[in-house]
Amino acid sequence: MPGLLLDTLAGKRAARPPVWLMRQAGRYLPEYRALRAEKGGFLDLVYDSPAAMEVTLQPIERFGFDGAILFSDILIVPHAMGQHLEFLAGEGPKLSPRLVDAALESLQPDLTRYEPVYETVRLCRARLSDQVTMLGFAGSPWTVATYMVAGEGSRDQHDARALAYRDPGGMQAIIDAIIGHTIDYLCGQVAAGAEAIQLFDSWSGSLAPSEFERWVVAPNARITAALRERFPELPVIGFPKGAGEKLPAYARETGVQAVGVDETIDPLWAARELPEGMPVQGNLDPLLLLAGSDELEQRCRVILDAFADRPHVFNLGHGIDRRTPIAHVERLLACVRG
Numbered sequence: 001m002p003g004l005l006l007d008t009l010a011g012k013r014a015a016r017p018p019v020w021l022m023r024q025a026g027r028y029l030p031e032y033r034a035l036r037a038e039k040g041g042f043l044d045l046v047y048d049s050p051a052a053m054e055v056t057l058q059p060i061e062r063f064g065f066d067g068a069i070l071f072s073d074i075l076i077v078p079h080a081m082g083q084h085l086e087f088l089a090g091e092g093p094k095l096s097p098r099l100v101d102a103a104l105e106s107l108q109p110d111l112t113r114y115e116p117v118y119e120t121v122r123l124c125r126a127r128l129s130d131q132v133t134m135l136g137f138a139g140s141p142w143t144v145a146t147y148m149v150a151g152e153g154s155r156d157q158h159d160a161r162a163l164a165y166r167d168p169g170g171m172q173a174i175i176d177a178i179i180g181h182t183i184d185y186l187c188g189q190v191a192a193g194a195e196a197i198q199l200f201d202s203w204s205g206s207l208a209p210s211e212f213e214r215w216v217v218a219p220n221a222r223i224t225a226a227l228r229e230r231f232p233e234l235p236v237i238g239f240p241k242g243a244g245e246k247l248p249a250y251a252r253e254t255g256v257q258a259v260g261v262d263e264t265i266d267p268l269w270a271a272r273e274l275p276e277g278m279p280v281q282g283n284l285d286p287l288l289l290l291a292g293s294d295e296l297e298q299r300c301r302v303i304l305d306a307f308a309d310r311p312h313v314f315n316l317g318h319g320i321d322r323r324t325p326i327a328h329v330e331r332l333l334a335c336v337r338g
Contacts, residue, residue, distance in 0.1 A: 003131035005066040008311045009196055009235035009258050009279055017304070017312040018066035019336050020135070021329070023319030024059040025071045028326070031058050042087045046072050049119035056124050060132055062326075063333060067133045067196070067313075068124060070189070072117050074139030074200055077181050078148045080114055082107030091152075098151035100159045104174055114185055118192040125193030136194030138186050140201035140240070141178040141219040148174060157206045164215060171215070179219050183226045190231050198237040198260070199223065202318075205242015212246050217253050224255040237281055241318060248273045263288075263317025267306035279311035284332070290321045292328035300335040 002010070005018040026032055032055055039045045046052055055071040075093050079085040083095045097106065125134045138144075142160075149171075150159040164171040186197055204216045224236050239260030240250050251259045251274050261270045261282035270280060284303060288296055303314070314336045320329075 003066060003129075003133050005133040005313065006195060006235065008313055009133075009237070011257075011277060011279060011311055013311050016337055017307070017314045018133075019314040019333065020065040020067035020069060021059075021316050021320050022069070024063075024065060024069060025055045026320070027322035028320055028324045028329075029058055029062070030326075031062075042073075043085065046076070047113075047116045049116045049123055052116070052120040053123040053127065056120065057127060060128070063329060065132070067135045068128055069135045069198070070117070070121060070124070070137060070194070072120070072137070074137075074144060074202075075147060076113060076117060077138060077144055077178060077185060080109060080111055080185070081148075081177065081181055082109050083148060093147065093152065095147055095151045098159075099149045099174060100151075100163060104170075104177060109181075114188055117185075118188050121189050121192035121194050125195075133195050134193055135196050135198060136186060136189035137198040137200060138182045140199045140204070140216065140238075141175045141182065141223075142207070142215040143201050143203045144178050144182075145171065145174050145215075146203050148178075157203050161206060161211075164211060168214075175215065175219055179222050182223055186223070186227060187230055190227075190234060196235040196237065197227065198239055199256070201238070201240040201243075203242070204240040205244065209246060212243070213249075216240055216243075217250055220250075220254040220256070228255065237313075239281070248275070251275055251278060258311075258313065260315065261317065265317075267303050271306050271310060274310075277310060279313060280307055281313040281315045283315070283317040286316045286318055286321050286324070289316065289328050289332060290324045292325065292331065296328070296331060297335045300332065304336070 008018050039051050052071045056068050059065055060068050075085055078095055085095055087093050146157040146160040149163055199220055201216055227234055235257045237258045237260055238254050238256035241262045243250055258279035261280055263283050263285035
């Protein structure tokens with residue numbers, strides 16, 4: 001029998017919304033910090049399947065969320081495509097060679113890098129209750145490409161955006177390669193036990209409308225169509241952070257079954273403008289959860305009321321901040337669960 005989250009993603013409304021939080025398995029949890037100290041680097045933890053399973057399940061055991069999101073990283077795809085990947089303390093991820101300098105063809109793929117992730121999914125699904133949905137994920141092609149081109153994250157994605165204008169054919173080749181890998185990677189996650197998928201497009205908000213259509217909508221539509229062809233019942237959640245007024249077009253044109261709404265979007269506007277009956281996910285500001293002020297409950301009620309007439313998955317507008325107190329998460333869950 002499917003759990004509350006899967007039912008909601010299938011378009012059903014319930015007495016209360018399911019809830020999970022982006023980055024719910026991570027640094028705000030003391031049990032995560034203890035395991036990270038024991039295991040060493042972030043990438044070592046991701047590729048240690050039993051440890052990654054433990055991290056994935058930690059927030060389920062503590063809070064009873066309705067979904068368990070795979071503990072991994074969107075940059076596993078470029079790592080498998082042949083870029084060197086490392087996470088430097090205080091600096092974040094670094095990829096080399098940068099595709100602003102090097103040819104895509106120079107990369108030597110290593111598909112074995114996906115195998116530990118699949119094993120993590122298998123281990124998690126075997127441990128989870130049937131009522132908890134196992135969520136897989138990948139970065140959407142544009143967001144992944146911004147890291148591959150620049151070799152790191154950036155505020156305005158300058159290198160990738162400039163390359164897309166200067167050499168759209170070259171950028172298309174990068175996007176096409178990422179699409180192919182992402183489809184295979186997500187199919188592997190589903191075959192291992194993932195019951196729903198989220199596509200993270202964290203940097204979609206940096207693009208002009210015409211560029212958004214080419215580099216965000218079209219690639220995500222190709223991925224969603226390929227997944228649906230192989231797994232017709234698989235729910236796909238699209239999360240184009242920063243899409244703003246382009247969100248309804250994304251929802252209509254990509255074929256995703258549900259759409260994530262970031263904290264900058266008025267939930268009343270989203271409820272009005274998104275396709276009728278489409279499940280929505282979001283959209284509490286992670287910094288309000290961090291602050292934990294009296295406004296937390298008020299804002300939760302605003303979001304719950306705004307989406308009361310459609311299927312709704314309660315979540316944050318982006319990932320939980322690592323400094324968030326446990327008590328604030330407990331307070332949030334008490335409000336959502338009534």
